[in-house]
Amino acid sequence: MKKVLIALDYNPSSEKVVMDGYKLAKSMGAEVCLLHVITNLQYYGSQYPAFMGFESMNLSYDPKIHDEMKNIAREYVSTVASHIGDETLKTHVAEGDTAKAILDYAKAWGADLIVMGTHSHSALEKFLIGTVANGVLEKTTIPVHMIPVKIE
Template identity: 35%
Template sequence: MKKICIALDTSPSAEKVAKIGFNYAQLLKSEVVLIHVVNHIGVYVNSYNPIMNYNGFLINRDIEIVESLEKEAIKFLESTANFLGEPSTEIKVLNGDPEHQILTFVEEYNADLLVIGTHSHSFLEDVLMGNIAAQIVKNAKTPILVIPVKG
C-alpha cells in the first residue's frame, strides 16, 4: 500500500481514527493524506439577488464565513498532523456532501486504503441523516479500514 487517506471529522473520536490510520501508514511505509469535509459550504453562501426585499441573513458576511470555516478546518488538520508527530503530512479540506467528496477524493488521489470512523448514532439519526460511513462502505471502490467509535 502506497497511499492511505484518513478522513476525519472534528469529534473527539477523530483522535482514535487518526492514530490508528497513521499507525497503519507507518507500518506499511505509506504516504498519508488527512482530509476533512466541510459539509455543504454552499448553504452558508447567499449569492442570489434579494428576493421579495429579503437579502438573506448572511449576505454581507458570506465570504468571511466560508473562509473562516475553511481556515478552521485547515487548522484542525494541521493540529492533527502535529499531534501525530508528522507536521509535513499532506492535508486537504473538501466541501460538500461528505460521502461524495470523500469517495471522489480517494479515487482521484489513487488511495490504496481509506480510513474512516463510525459513530453510534441513534436509529432516528441514521434514518433522518443517513450513516455516512455506511454509505461510503457501500459505494467505495477502494479498500476501507473502518474504526468503530462509540459515544
C-alpha cells in the same frame, strides 16, 4: 498499500481514528493524507473539548464568514498533522457531501485505503439520515478500514 487516506470530522473521537489509522499506514510503509470535509459549517460553531492540540471555537454560524471557516478547517487539519509530528503527512480540506467528497478525493489522490470512524447512532438516526460510513461503503471501489468510536 502505498497511500492511506484518513477521513476525520470535528469531534474528539477523531483522535482515535487518526492515531489508529496512522499506525496502520506506517506499519505498511504507506504515505498518509488527513482529509476533512466541510459539509455543514454549523458544526464549527459547536463547542467540543480540546483534542490533539486543537481548541474548538465558540462561534455562531454566519454565512458571511464562509471563507474564515474554511481557513479554520485548514488550521484544524494542520494542527492535527503537527500533533502527529510527521513532516511527510499530507492534509486536504474538501467541501460538499461528506461521503461523496471522501470518495472523490480518495480517487483523485490515488488512495489504496480509506480509514474512517464509525460513530454510534441510534437505529432511528441511521434510518432517517444515514451515516457517512454507509454512504462511503455503498459507493466505494477502494477498500475501507473502519475504526469504531463511540460518541459519549
